[in-house]
Amino acid sequence: MSLLQIKDLEVRFAASGSGMFGLNKRWVKAVNGVSLNLAAGETLGLVGESGSGKSSLGRAILHLNPISAGQVLFDGIDMARGSTIDIARLRHETAMIFQDPYAALNPRHTVGETLAEVLRVQRKVAPQQIARRVDELLELVGLRPELAVRKPGSLSGGQCQRVGIARALAVEPRLIIADECVAALDVSIQGQIINLLLELQQRMNLAILFIAHDLAIVRRLCDRVAVMYLGKIVEEGPVEAVFTSPRHPYTAALIQAIPEIDPHRPLPTEPLPGEPPSPLNLPTGCAFHPRCRYAQTLCSVVLPPTRFLHEHRYSCVLEEPLLQPTPAILEQPPL
Ligand SMILES: Nc1ncnc2c1ncn2[C@@H]1O[C@H](COP(=O)(O)OP(=O)(O)O)[C@@H](O)[C@H]1O
Ligand code: SF4
Ligand SMILES: [Mg+2]
DSSP, X not given: OOSEEXXXXXXXXXXXXXXXXXXXXXXXXXXXXXXXXXXXXXXXXXXXXXXXXXXXXXHHHTTSSOOOEEEEEETTXXXXXXXXXXXXXXXXXXXXXXXXXXTTSOTTSOHHHHHHHHHHHHTOSOGGGHHHXXXXXXXXXXXXXXXXXXXXXXXXXXXXXXXXXXXXXXXXXXXXXXXXXXXXXXXXXXXHHHHHHHHHHHHHTOEEEEXXXXXXXXXXXXXXXEEXXXXXXXXXXXXXXXXXXXXXXXXXXXXXXXXXXXXXXXXXXXXXSSOOOOGGGOOSSSTTGGGOTTOOGGGGTSOOOEEEETTEEEEOSOOSOOOOOOTHHHHOOOO
Protein backbone atom coordinates (compact mmCIF):
# COMPACT_ATOMS: atom_id res chain seq x y z
CA MET A 1 0.00 0.00 0.00
CA SER A 2 1.20 3.51 -0.78
CA LEU A 3 2.29 5.67 2.12
CA LEU A 4 0.27 8.54 0.68
CA GLN A 5 -2.87 8.19 -1.41
CA ILE A 6 -4.60 11.26 -2.78
CA LYS A 7 -8.04 10.67 -4.26
CA ASP A 8 -10.03 13.23 -6.28
CA LEU A 9 -8.70 16.03 -4.11
CA GLU A 10 -10.19 19.50 -4.45
CA VAL A 11 -9.01 22.72 -2.82
CA ARG A 12 -10.87 25.92 -3.50
CA PHE A 13 -10.53 29.45 -2.21
CA ALA A 14 -13.04 32.28 -2.20
CA ALA A 15 -11.78 34.76 -4.77
CA SER A 16 -10.85 38.12 -3.28
CA GLY A 17 -13.49 40.76 -3.94
CA SER A 18 -16.16 38.16 -4.66
CA GLY A 19 -19.61 38.76 -3.22
CA MET A 20 -19.87 39.32 0.49
CA PHE A 21 -22.34 37.34 2.61
CA GLY A 22 -22.06 34.43 0.16
CA LEU A 23 -23.80 36.33 -2.64
CA ASN A 24 -22.19 35.80 -6.03
CA LYS A 25 -19.26 34.19 -4.29
CA ARG A 26 -16.66 33.08 -6.84
CA TRP A 27 -14.24 30.28 -6.22
CA VAL A 28 -10.70 29.62 -7.35
CA LYS A 29 -10.35 25.91 -7.91
CA ALA A 30 -6.67 25.71 -7.04
CA VAL A 31 -6.73 21.89 -6.96
CA ASN A 32 -9.42 20.42 -9.17
CA GLY A 33 -9.70 16.65 -8.76
CA VAL A 34 -6.17 15.34 -8.21
CA SER A 35 -5.36 11.66 -7.62
CA LEU A 36 -1.78 10.62 -6.85
CA ASN A 37 0.08 7.92 -4.90
CA LEU A 38 3.43 8.09 -3.20
CA ALA A 39 5.21 5.02 -1.84
CA ALA A 40 7.60 4.96 1.12
CA GLY A 41 11.08 5.97 0.02
CA GLU A 42 9.87 7.33 -3.31
CA THR A 43 10.44 10.83 -4.70
CA LEU A 44 7.67 12.34 -6.77
CA GLY A 45 8.31 15.59 -8.62
CA LEU A 46 5.39 17.98 -9.05
CA VAL A 47 5.93 20.48 -11.85
CA GLY A 48 3.92 23.12 -13.66
CA GLU A 49 3.84 26.86 -14.18
CA SER A 50 3.26 29.31 -11.39
CA GLY A 51 -0.40 29.32 -10.31
CA SER A 52 -1.07 25.72 -11.38
CA GLY A 53 -1.93 24.70 -7.79
CA LYS A 54 1.25 22.92 -6.69
CA SER A 55 1.60 24.68 -3.33
CA SER A 56 -2.13 24.38 -2.61
CA LEU A 57 -1.88 20.62 -3.20
CA GLY A 58 1.25 20.27 -1.05
CA ARG A 59 -0.28 22.26 1.78
CA ALA A 60 -3.59 20.36 1.62
CA ILE A 61 -1.72 17.06 2.03
CA LEU A 62 -0.37 18.32 5.36
CA HIS A 63 -3.74 19.84 6.32
CA LEU A 64 -2.34 23.37 6.11
CA ASN A 65 -5.00 24.19 3.49
CA PRO A 66 -8.66 23.24 3.74
CA ILE A 67 -9.77 20.26 1.64
CA SER A 68 -13.02 20.97 -0.24
CA ALA A 69 -13.54 17.44 -1.55
CA GLY A 70 -11.72 14.15 -1.97
CA GLN A 71 -9.38 12.28 0.33
CA VAL A 72 -5.82 12.29 1.57
CA LEU A 73 -4.88 8.94 3.07
CA PHE A 74 -1.66 8.60 5.05
CA ASP A 75 -0.88 4.97 5.86
CA GLY A 76 -4.43 4.18 4.75
CA ILE A 77 -6.04 6.58 7.23
CA ASP A 78 -8.20 9.39 5.90
CA MET A 79 -6.75 12.40 7.65
CA ALA A 80 -9.72 14.67 6.88
CA ARG A 81 -11.88 12.37 8.95
CA GLY A 82 -9.10 11.11 11.18
CA SER A 83 -9.20 11.32 14.95
CA THR A 84 -7.13 13.89 16.84
CA ILE A 85 -4.62 11.12 17.50
CA ASP A 86 -4.32 10.40 13.77
CA ILE A 87 -3.80 14.08 12.97
CA ALA A 88 -1.17 14.28 15.71
CA ARG A 89 0.57 11.28 14.14
CA LEU A 90 0.49 12.97 10.75
CA ARG A 91 2.20 15.98 12.34
CA HIS A 92 4.85 13.65 13.80
CA GLU A 93 5.54 11.83 10.55
CA THR A 94 5.52 14.60 7.96
CA ALA A 95 7.42 17.83 7.46
CA MET A 96 7.68 20.66 4.98
CA ILE A 97 10.69 22.47 3.53
CA PHE A 98 9.91 25.93 2.20
CA GLN A 99 11.21 28.04 -0.65
CA ASP A 100 12.52 31.01 1.30
CA PRO A 101 14.91 29.65 3.91
CA TYR A 102 15.15 32.99 5.75
CA ALA A 103 11.40 33.60 5.97
CA ALA A 104 10.83 30.03 7.20
CA LEU A 105 13.05 30.48 10.28
CA ASN A 106 12.41 32.71 13.29
CA PRO A 107 15.04 35.49 13.01
CA ARG A 108 15.12 36.01 16.79
CA HIS A 109 15.97 32.37 17.58
CA THR A 110 19.37 30.81 17.20
CA VAL A 111 19.64 27.76 14.98
CA GLY A 112 20.07 25.61 18.08
CA GLU A 113 16.92 27.04 19.71
CA THR A 114 14.89 26.46 16.55
CA LEU A 115 15.91 22.80 16.34
CA ALA A 116 15.60 22.24 20.10
CA GLU A 117 12.05 23.61 20.05
CA VAL A 118 10.97 21.05 17.42
CA LEU A 119 12.59 18.25 19.43
CA ARG A 120 10.84 19.41 22.61
CA VAL A 121 7.41 19.62 20.93
CA GLN A 122 7.83 16.29 19.14
CA ARG A 123 9.13 14.56 22.28
CA LYS A 124 11.24 12.22 20.18
CA VAL A 125 14.25 12.50 22.49
CA ALA A 126 14.60 12.91 26.26
CA PRO A 127 15.16 16.55 27.41
CA GLN A 128 18.74 15.83 28.45
CA GLN A 129 19.49 14.43 24.97
CA ILE A 130 18.25 17.48 23.06
CA ALA A 131 21.57 19.37 22.85
CA ARG A 132 23.35 16.30 21.48
CA ARG A 133 20.59 15.66 18.97
CA VAL A 134 20.82 19.28 17.74
CA ASP A 135 24.53 18.72 17.01
CA GLU A 136 23.75 15.44 15.24
CA LEU A 137 21.09 17.09 13.08
CA LEU A 138 23.46 19.86 12.05
CA GLU A 139 26.13 17.32 11.15
CA LEU A 140 23.56 15.31 9.21
CA VAL A 141 22.94 18.25 6.89
CA GLY A 142 26.64 19.10 6.58
CA LEU A 143 26.80 22.02 9.03
CA ARG A 144 29.28 22.48 11.88
CA PRO A 145 27.66 22.17 15.34
CA GLU A 146 29.22 25.57 16.23
CA LEU A 147 26.55 27.11 14.00
CA ALA A 148 23.94 26.32 16.66
CA VAL A 149 24.60 29.65 18.42
CA ARG A 150 24.06 31.73 15.26
CA LYS A 151 20.85 33.41 14.15
CA PRO A 152 19.48 33.01 10.59
CA GLY A 153 20.47 36.57 9.62
CA SER A 154 24.16 35.69 9.89
CA LEU A 155 23.91 32.59 7.67
CA SER A 156 24.11 32.22 3.89
CA GLY A 157 21.02 31.12 1.92
CA GLY A 158 22.48 27.63 1.49
CA GLN A 159 23.27 27.31 5.20
CA CYS A 160 19.76 28.51 6.05
CA GLN A 161 18.18 25.93 3.77
CA ARG A 162 20.30 23.21 5.40
CA VAL A 163 18.90 24.38 8.76
CA GLY A 164 15.40 24.17 7.20
CA ILE A 165 16.14 20.58 6.18
CA ALA A 166 17.57 19.79 9.64
CA ARG A 167 14.39 21.14 11.20
CA ALA A 168 12.27 18.94 8.91
CA LEU A 169 14.43 15.90 9.79
CA ALA A 170 14.12 16.63 13.53
CA VAL A 171 10.59 15.28 13.27
CA GLU A 172 12.01 11.98 11.89
CA PRO A 173 9.43 12.19 9.12
CA ARG A 174 8.41 9.50 6.66
CA LEU A 175 7.14 12.10 4.21
CA ILE A 176 8.66 15.47 3.32
CA ILE A 177 6.99 18.05 1.14
CA ALA A 178 9.62 20.33 -0.35
CA ASP A 179 8.02 23.35 -2.00
CA GLU A 180 10.45 25.04 -4.43
CA CYS A 181 13.07 24.48 -1.76
CA VAL A 182 16.07 25.25 -3.97
CA ALA A 183 14.52 27.88 -6.25
CA ALA A 184 15.90 30.81 -4.22
CA LEU A 185 19.46 29.44 -4.08
CA ASP A 186 22.47 29.88 -6.36
CA VAL A 187 22.90 27.10 -8.89
CA SER A 188 26.01 25.62 -7.23
CA ILE A 189 24.26 25.60 -3.84
CA GLN A 190 21.16 24.07 -5.45
CA GLY A 191 23.32 21.11 -6.53
CA GLN A 192 24.63 20.65 -2.99
CA ILE A 193 21.15 20.72 -1.48
CA ILE A 194 19.83 18.26 -4.08
CA ASN A 195 22.72 15.88 -3.35
CA LEU A 196 21.98 16.21 0.36
CA LEU A 197 18.30 15.39 -0.17
CA LEU A 198 19.21 12.38 -2.34
CA GLU A 199 21.60 11.07 0.30
CA LEU A 200 19.16 11.60 3.17
CA GLN A 201 16.30 10.09 1.22
CA GLN A 202 18.24 6.89 0.61
CA ARG A 203 19.59 6.72 4.11
CA MET A 204 16.23 7.31 5.79
CA ASN A 205 13.84 5.83 3.22
CA LEU A 206 12.02 9.17 3.02
CA ALA A 207 9.12 9.77 0.69
CA ILE A 208 9.48 13.22 -0.86
CA LEU A 209 7.00 15.31 -2.80
CA PHE A 210 9.36 17.65 -4.59
CA ILE A 211 7.55 20.70 -5.94
CA ALA A 212 9.58 22.56 -8.56
CA HIS A 213 9.35 24.43 -11.80
CA ASP A 214 12.87 23.35 -12.78
CA LEU A 215 12.44 20.13 -14.73
CA ALA A 216 16.17 19.44 -14.97
CA ILE A 217 16.37 19.15 -11.17
CA VAL A 218 13.27 16.94 -11.06
CA ARG A 219 14.84 14.61 -13.62
CA ARG A 220 17.92 14.26 -11.46
CA LEU A 221 16.20 13.86 -8.11
CA CYS A 222 12.88 12.13 -8.68
CA ASP A 223 11.63 8.61 -9.43
CA ARG A 224 8.34 9.81 -10.85
CA VAL A 225 6.97 13.14 -12.03
CA ALA A 226 3.47 14.61 -12.12
CA VAL A 227 2.71 17.57 -14.36
CA MET A 228 0.06 19.99 -13.10
CA TYR A 229 -1.93 22.47 -15.17
CA LEU A 230 -4.72 24.64 -13.74
CA GLY A 231 -5.41 22.37 -10.79
CA LYS A 232 -5.25 19.04 -12.62
CA ILE A 233 -2.53 16.43 -13.17
CA VAL A 234 -2.26 16.23 -16.96
CA GLU A 235 0.50 13.61 -17.07
CA GLU A 236 2.23 11.39 -14.53
CA GLY A 237 4.73 8.55 -14.70
CA PRO A 238 8.30 7.36 -14.19
CA VAL A 239 10.72 10.21 -14.83
CA GLU A 240 12.51 8.51 -17.71
CA ALA A 241 9.27 7.57 -19.50
CA VAL A 242 7.83 11.07 -19.18
CA PHE A 243 11.04 12.89 -20.11
CA THR A 244 11.93 10.72 -23.09
CA SER A 245 8.40 10.23 -24.36
CA PRO A 246 6.03 12.93 -23.13
CA ARG A 247 2.45 12.27 -24.18
CA HIS A 248 0.70 15.49 -23.17
CA PRO A 249 1.45 18.57 -25.31
CA TYR A 250 1.91 20.69 -22.17
CA THR A 251 4.57 18.32 -20.80
CA ALA A 252 6.25 18.25 -24.19
CA ALA A 253 6.46 22.04 -24.25
CA LEU A 254 7.88 22.18 -20.71
CA ILE A 255 10.50 19.56 -21.57
CA GLN A 256 11.33 21.36 -24.77
CA ALA A 257 12.25 24.42 -22.71
CA ILE A 258 14.94 22.56 -20.73
CA PRO A 259 18.22 24.07 -21.92
CA GLU A 260 20.32 21.22 -23.28
CA ILE A 261 23.53 23.12 -23.87
CA ASP A 262 24.12 23.96 -20.25
CA PRO A 263 22.34 21.60 -17.86
CA HIS A 264 23.14 23.92 -14.95
CA ARG A 265 21.28 26.88 -16.40
CA PRO A 266 17.98 27.45 -14.59
CA LEU A 267 14.80 27.21 -16.62
CA PRO A 268 12.92 30.31 -17.58
CA THR A 269 9.85 30.49 -15.36
CA GLU A 270 7.52 31.02 -18.33
CA PRO A 271 8.46 28.30 -20.81
CA LEU A 272 5.22 28.54 -22.79
CA PRO A 273 3.85 31.39 -24.84
CA GLY A 274 1.11 33.26 -23.08
CA GLU A 275 -0.15 32.95 -19.54
CA PRO A 276 -2.27 30.13 -18.18
CA PRO A 277 -5.91 31.29 -18.07
CA SER A 278 -7.27 32.37 -14.69
CA PRO A 279 -8.41 29.47 -12.51
CA LEU A 280 -11.45 31.69 -11.78
CA ASN A 281 -12.49 31.30 -15.37
CA LEU A 282 -11.41 27.86 -16.46
CA PRO A 283 -11.65 27.11 -20.19
CA THR A 284 -14.27 24.53 -21.12
CA GLY A 285 -13.21 21.02 -22.16
CA CYS A 286 -9.44 20.53 -21.90
CA ALA A 287 -8.19 23.54 -19.91
CA PHE A 288 -5.01 23.58 -22.03
CA HIS A 289 -6.86 23.97 -25.35
CA PRO A 290 -6.37 27.76 -25.79
CA ARG A 291 -2.59 27.22 -25.80
CA CYS A 292 -2.36 23.79 -27.44
CA ARG A 293 -1.01 23.48 -30.96
CA TYR A 294 -2.67 20.07 -31.32
CA ALA A 295 -6.13 21.26 -30.18
CA GLN A 296 -9.09 19.83 -32.10
CA THR A 297 -12.66 21.16 -32.13
CA LEU A 298 -13.63 18.50 -29.61
CA CYS A 299 -11.00 19.71 -27.14
CA SER A 300 -12.89 22.87 -26.22
CA VAL A 301 -16.07 20.88 -25.56
CA VAL A 302 -15.32 17.68 -23.66
CA LEU A 303 -12.90 16.71 -20.93
CA PRO A 304 -10.10 14.62 -22.43
CA PRO A 305 -9.94 10.94 -21.42
CA THR A 306 -7.18 9.67 -19.14
CA ARG A 307 -5.02 7.13 -20.95
CA PHE A 308 -2.80 4.55 -19.26
CA LEU A 309 0.47 3.10 -20.58
CA HIS A 310 1.93 0.81 -17.93
CA GLU A 311 2.72 3.17 -15.03
CA HIS A 312 2.48 6.25 -17.22
CA ARG A 313 -0.82 8.15 -17.60
CA TYR A 314 -1.93 11.32 -19.33
CA SER A 315 -5.17 13.17 -20.10
CA CYS A 316 -5.48 14.08 -23.76
CA VAL A 317 -7.47 13.10 -26.84
CA LEU A 318 -4.23 12.23 -28.65
CA GLU A 319 -3.55 8.51 -28.74
CA GLU A 320 -0.32 8.33 -30.67
CA PRO A 321 3.02 9.34 -29.16
CA LEU A 322 3.82 12.99 -29.79
CA LEU A 323 6.46 13.56 -32.38
CA GLN A 324 9.74 14.65 -30.87
CA PRO A 325 8.89 18.11 -29.58
CA THR A 326 10.32 20.77 -31.82
CA PRO A 327 11.02 24.44 -31.12
CA ALA A 328 7.85 25.14 -33.15
CA ILE A 329 5.82 24.13 -30.12
CA LEU A 330 7.23 27.10 -28.29
CA GLU A 331 6.93 29.51 -31.16
CA GLN A 332 3.22 28.93 -31.66
CA PRO A 333 1.25 31.92 -30.41
CA PRO A 334 -1.76 31.07 -28.26
CA LEU A 335 -4.69 30.13 -30.47
N1 LIG B 1 -4.92 31.40 0.23
C1 LIG B 1 -5.39 31.63 -0.99
N2 LIG B 1 -6.49 32.39 -1.21
C2 LIG B 1 -6.97 32.61 -2.45
N3 LIG B 1 -6.42 32.10 -3.57
C3 LIG B 1 -5.31 31.33 -3.44
C4 LIG B 1 -4.73 31.04 -2.14
N4 LIG B 1 -3.64 30.26 -2.33
C5 LIG B 1 -3.54 30.05 -3.66
N5 LIG B 1 -4.54 30.69 -4.32
C6 LIG B 1 -4.78 30.67 -5.78
O1 LIG B 1 -4.79 29.31 -6.17
C7 LIG B 1 -4.13 29.14 -7.43
C8 LIG B 1 -2.99 28.15 -7.27
O2 LIG B 1 -1.98 28.75 -6.48
P1 LIG B 1 -0.72 27.93 -5.92
O3 LIG B 1 -1.20 26.69 -5.28
O4 LIG B 1 0.09 28.87 -5.11
O5 LIG B 1 0.05 27.56 -7.28
P2 LIG B 1 1.60 27.24 -7.54
O6 LIG B 1 2.19 26.80 -6.24
O7 LIG B 1 1.59 26.16 -8.58
O8 LIG B 1 2.22 28.49 -8.06
C9 LIG B 1 -3.69 30.53 -7.87
O9 LIG B 1 -4.66 31.05 -8.75
C10 LIG B 1 -3.64 31.30 -6.57
O10 LIG B 1 -3.89 32.66 -6.80
S1 SF4 C 1 -6.95 17.27 -25.17
FE1 SF4 C 1 -6.74 18.56 -27.00
S2 SF4 C 1 -6.28 20.62 -26.23
FE2 SF4 C 1 -5.96 19.20 -24.56
S3 SF4 C 1 -3.79 18.76 -24.63
FE3 SF4 C 1 -4.82 17.14 -25.80
S4 SF4 C 1 -4.82 17.89 -27.94
FE4 SF4 C 1 -4.33 19.66 -26.63
MG1 LIG D 1 3.87 27.52 -5.24
